[in-house]
Amino acid sequence: MPSERESRREIVLWGKMLHQRGFVAATDGNLSVRLDEHRILATPTSMSKGLMRPADMVIVDLEGHRLAGRRNVSSEIAMHLLIYRLRPDVRGIVHAHPPTATGFAAAGIALNQPLVCEVVIGLGSIPLARYGTPGTPELSDALAPLIPEYDAILMSNHGVVAYGDTLHQAYMKMETVEHFAQIALVTHLLGRQNPLSAQELEKLMVARSKYQGTKSAAALPIAMVCEGGNHHDGRQPAAPSTPSENTSKRRAGSRQR
């Protein structure tokens, strides 16, 4: 487990990456690391994620009370604390507004189609949580049912949150989400989507447990079924699917011809 000092440096590093990749603008976004059972190290509010220093970070307890640090903690800390409470396996969280994935979130479209095998293995499916005002229970209520089931979530009209057993893993998931959103956008532009079949998804599920010893909670994509062939608009309601719904939809998945 990384020391507090290492964790501060890691937040600086991945914050810079978020900024360099254009995943955040101005002072957007926030990152955090679970230091131990009671303490979370998080980014301060009102600071560019490209300009932070290790000493700028804030330590809070699981209720969000500041334990150390000169600055105020991110206003979106409640979302981080919710994830740490619901997912004891999570040690790092990244929240950002990458433009393509956030475009999907603003259009009300989940990234839940099995279009790319490696995304299925790495992340499963990326659902869309309904809109909630940042920093309010409304947002927590929208995210809570999805957090145990997925490792990255689109937040309607807002952005993306991704988390993992390290901050590094959480950041990588954020990159995968944005990259996959770009690919999904291209399929929308081409007017065709050719999702993986249910049989192929089964094989990927086997591969996934082999590769990852799968620590990932992420549910598999919903293989879309639509009448009239390959193309559909991919529009999904901004509401969580229950695991049982996922399972039945997963089984129903098939390649559209």
Ligand SMILES: [Zn+2]
């Ligand atoms: Zn945000």
